[in-house]
Amino acid sequence: MDHGRNRRPTVADVARMAGVSVATAGRALGGYGYVGEQTRERVEAASRELGYSPNVVARSMRSGSTRSIGFVGSDIADPYFAEAMRGICDVAHREGYETILTNSDERLDLEQLAVRTLLDKQVEGLVVAPSSMTHVDHLKDAKEQGVPVVLLDRDLPQLDFDSVVADNETAAYAAISHLLDLGHERIGLLASVSASEQPEIRAGTDGSWAVLGADRPSVERIRGYLQALADRRAPVTTEAITLIAADRVGGADAAARALLSSAWQPTAVFATDNESTRRIFLAVKAEGIKVPEHLSLLGFDDTDWTVMVDPPLSVVAQSPLAMGRMAGERLFSRIKGDRQPKRRIVQPTRLIIRASTAVWPGPDW
Amino acid sequence: MDHGRNRRPTVADVARMAGVSVATAGRALGGYGYVGEQTRERVEAASRELGYSPNVVARSMRSGSTRSIGFVGSDIADPYFAEAMRGICDVAHREGYETILTNSDERLDLEQLAVRTLLDKQVEGLVVAPSSMTHVDHLKDAKEQGVPVVLLDRDLPQLDFDSVVADNETAAYAAISHLLDLGHERIGLLASVSASEQPEIRAGTDGSWAVLGADRPSVERIRGYLQALADRRAPVTTEAITLIAADRVGGADAAARALLSSAWQPTAVFATDNESTRRIFLAVKAEGIKVPEHLSLLGFDDTDWTVMVDPPLSVVAQSPLAMGRMAGERLFSRIKGDRQPKRRIVQPTRLIIRASTAVWPGPDW
DNA sequence: TTGTAGGCGTTATCAG
DNA sequence: CTGATAACGCCTACAA
Numbered sequence: 001m002d003h004g005r006n007r008r009p010t011v012a013d014v015a016r017m018a019g020v021s022v023a024t025a026g027r028a029l030g031g032y033g034y035v036g037e038q039t040r041e042r043v044e045a046a047s048r049e050l051g052y053s054p055n056v057v058a059r060s061m062r063s064g065s066t067r068s069i070g071f072v073g074s075d076i077a078d079p080y081f082a083e084a085m086r087g088i089c090d091v092a093h094r095e096g097y098e099t100i101l102t103n104s105d106e107r108l109d110l111e112q113l114a115v116r117t118l119l120d121k122q123v124e125g126l127v128v129a130p131s132s133m134t135h136v137d138h139l140k141d142a143k144e145q146g147v148p149v150v151l152l153d154r155d156l157p158q159l160d161f162d163s164v165v166a167d168n169e170t171a172a173y174a175a176i177s178h179l180l181d182l183g184h185e186r187i188g189l190l191a192s193v194s195a196s197e198q199p200e201i202r203a204g205t206d207g208s209w210a211v212l213g214a215d216r217p218s219v220e221r222i223r224g225y226l227q228a229l230a231d232r233r234a235p236v237t238t239e240a241i242t243l244i245a246a247d248r249v250g251g252a253d254a255a256a257r258a259l260l261s262s263a264w265q266p267t268a269v270f271a272t273d274n275e276s277t278r279r280i281f282l283a284v285k286a287e288g289i290k291v292p293e294h295l296s297l298l299g300f301d302d303t304d305w306t307v308m309v310d311p312p313l314s315v316v317a318q319s320p321l322a323m324g325r326m327a328g329e330r331l332f333s334r335i336k337g338d339r340q341p342k343r344r345i346v347q348p349t350r351l352i353i354r355a356s357t358a359v360w361p362g363p364d365w
Numbered sequence: 366m367d368h369g370r371n372r373r374p375t376v377a378d379v380a381r382m383a384g385v386s387v388a389t390a391g392r393a394l395g396g397y398g399y400v401g402e403q404t405r406e407r408v409e410a411a412s413r414e415l416g417y418s419p420n421v422v423a424r425s426m427r428s429g430s431t432r433s434i435g436f437v438g439s440d441i442a443d444p445y446f447a448e449a450m451r452g453i454c455d456v457a458h459r460e461g462y463e464t465i466l467t468n469s470d471e472r473l474d475l476e477q478l479a480v481r482t483l484l485d486k487q488v489e490g491l492v493v494a495p496s497s498m499t500h501v502d503h504l505k506d507a508k509e510q511g512v513p514v515v516l517l518d519r520d521l522p523q524l525d526f527d528s529v530v531a532d533n534e535t536a537a538y539a540a541i542s543h544l545l546d547l548g549h550e551r552i553g554l555l556a557s558v559s560a561s562e563q564p565e566i567r568a569g570t571d572g573s574w575a576v577l578g579a580d581r582p583s584v585e586r587i588r589g590y591l592q593a594l595a596d597r598r599a600p601v602t603t604e605a606i607t608l609i610a611a612d613r614v615g616g617a618d619a620a621a622r623a624l625l626s627s628a629w630q631p632t633a634v635f636a637t638d639n640e641s642t643r644r645i646f647l648a649v650k651a652e653g654i655k656v657p658e659h660l661s662l663l664g665f666d667d668t669d670w671t672v673m674v675d676p677p678l679s680v681v682a683q684s685p686l687a688m689g690r691m692a693g694e695r696l697f698s699r700i701k702g703d704r705q706p707k708r709r710i711v712q713p714t715r716l717i718i719r720a721s722t723a724v725w726p727g728p729d730w
Numbered sequence: 731t732t733g734t735a736g737g738c739g740t741t742a743t744c745a746g
Numbered sequence: 747c748t749g750a751t752a753a754c755g756c757c758t759a760c761a762a
Contacts, residue, residue: 021748023751027747027748062753
């Protein structure tokens with residue numbers, strides 16, 4: 001009965017049924033050009049009868065427009081990217097576009113593959129949270145093909161792409177200033193960093209410090225940390241800074257614990273991303289350290305749980321949803337033909353002070 | 366210089382440059398059919414020179430295969446869907462497919478639109494977490510077009526689709542049994558339910574209770590709750606059950622608080638989903654109720670924060686990642702031609718007992 | 731081994 | 747107002 005697979009009806013099918021030419025049927029269905037009143041009705045009846053609906057692939061082929069964009073992030077299961085994706089999708093939906101999602105797991109090879117595939121699929125724009133600051137040729141390909149790219153979370157100064165980033169350095173500066181204001185002198189820092197492109201922290205001859213490495217969020221945040229300390233003439237030591245290579249999940253907890261139990265004895269810890277915030281909090285609980293009496297804790301990203309834990313966590317909050325939306329807006333502006341110079345959109349963060357940061361030394365010390 | 370937009374090179378361009386016909390170039394590039402050794406080399410050189418890469422839209426049009434699937438969930442920012450999406454993407458990626466994401470916000474109209482759009486985009490399969498148990502015609506459309514659908518999180522018994530669901534009733538039964546074992550007699554239940562398709566809970570003449578409404582997860586979980594109580598001859602009352610209409614966010618906190626402060630005085634509360642778990646936890650904190658001394662709390666979904674809060678939360682854990690993967694596997698099995706009868710895959714859950722549930726009455730009561 | 735021709739479904743152009 | 751026809755880029759019979 002139904003051999004040959006239930007094929008979707010085409011304009012030709014509708015035309016045949018309505019007794020008109022494909023051209024006429026097309027005009028009636030697409031709503032362009034002139035069509036006689038009763039002809040239109042017959043075509044529409046046939047269309048309804050057959051359950052016709054246009055084949056978008058064929059349309060894309062003809063028009064060159066696929067009405068789809070791509071998102072390349074490291075992991076959709078990460079709440080930051082999940083929210084950002086939501087923001088992007090919302091804007092895309094408003095514009096009548098669909099969003100294709102890919103995960104790079106911070107791996108350059110997967111990201112390159114994803115971009116290539118998306119480009120081959122003829123997406124009309126790309127939002128990318130790049131995993132590498134130096135290997136960017138695959139992104140240039142997009143540009144060469146006239147496909148606009150908006151960078152999310154990380155800027156690539158050497159490329160001519162819009163970017164939406166948080167005010168990382170300022171945020172970290174404010175965070176550390178807050179801790180200094182509270183009287184802290186030994187402020188540790190915990191950061192997740194790329195395994196392949198780890199920043200290097202170096203002391204200058206004049207006692208100043210510098211972070212070597214491209215401007216990823218983690219690097220900018222470390223820079224803000226150092227700057228805040230320097231401006232207050234607070235001492236800096238390498239012991240204060242613990243870097244977690246993002247791919248070696250196993251070592252993360254050990255690293256967090258090592259920071260806590262180091263001989264240097266930090267009185268406060270600033271975690272520069274949601275993952276290290278989670279890690280340090282868990283480590284603190286495991287070690288039975290009292291917060292904020294014995295240690296102040298300041299995290300990054302205002303995830304679900306920051307208000308549920310005890311004590312409620314002070315954090316630097318950014319809004320991934322807003323950043324995703326912003327990225328979407330920029331992208332569609334480009335898709336629609338905006339040819340202005342690249343824009344680096346810096347999304348403000350908020351320092352939310354809850355109960356995990358307190359005056360040092362505390363009254364009972 | 367570059368007016369007319371930098372068009373992507375096509376096989377024709379490569380062929381022209383290599384001085385061969387399109388067919389030959391196509392064969393050399395696609396790796397099918399016979400091509401002379403040096404011809405191949407010339408074509409490949411031209412291809413590299415031009416930076417050729419096939420236009421997948423044209424290929425899809427010819428082959429009828431788009432190598433893409435669609436996911437329709439209510440909200441990618443919800444950790445359940447984010448993780449499930451990750452699972453689906455991973456399987457799709459392995460199969461060389463891309464995944465298009467849409468958000469329905471539990472709204473039937475958006476879901477219908479999404480399915481239609483996806484179908485028009487010629488996706489080869491669909492994973493859907495349906496928002497309605499009764500309005501399902503748009504899903505039948507997919508079937509009629511030969512596009513397989515796998516249902517996630519919710520089964521639609523009246524349709525011939527595979528589904529991947531949690532063992533909701535069993536899970537709730539186990540959860541309540543655990544609370545009963547601890548000595549609890551007044552066990553409240555908090556559930557988020559669809560605003561438009563709210564379940565109804567009715568007492569039978571013989572003292573038994575029934576839940577009227579389609580088998581959504583929430584309904585099945587309520588059923589497990591009632592069954593467990595009935596089997597132990599524990600009393601049931603309508604006061605024990607609080608339903609939160611999923612769209613009226615404002616009322617959620619009030620509802621959670623009302624349950625806690627009701628004259629009926631529950632000694633334990635079972636929250637049947639991650640949202641109501643969050644809500645009840647927050648309400649408990651706000652009211653200053655001691656857990657588990659004055660109230661035992663049992664949640665659903667083992668989200669990030671359950672181990673970070675004090676006390677660590679006992680929960681029924683499901684694995685959205687595994688469920689997403691499962692859904693992906695089923696879908697690709699269908700895409701590859703599996704014609705077996707529909708399968709309802711029930712993913713087991715685990716009851717994780719932490720510190721928020723304790724013996725009642727406690728020693729200090 | 732290589733080239734020619736036709737079609738996937740839609741839309742636009744051009745005659746009638 | 748309507749119909750024939752071509753084109754988007756790729757793939758594949760079929761012919762040379």
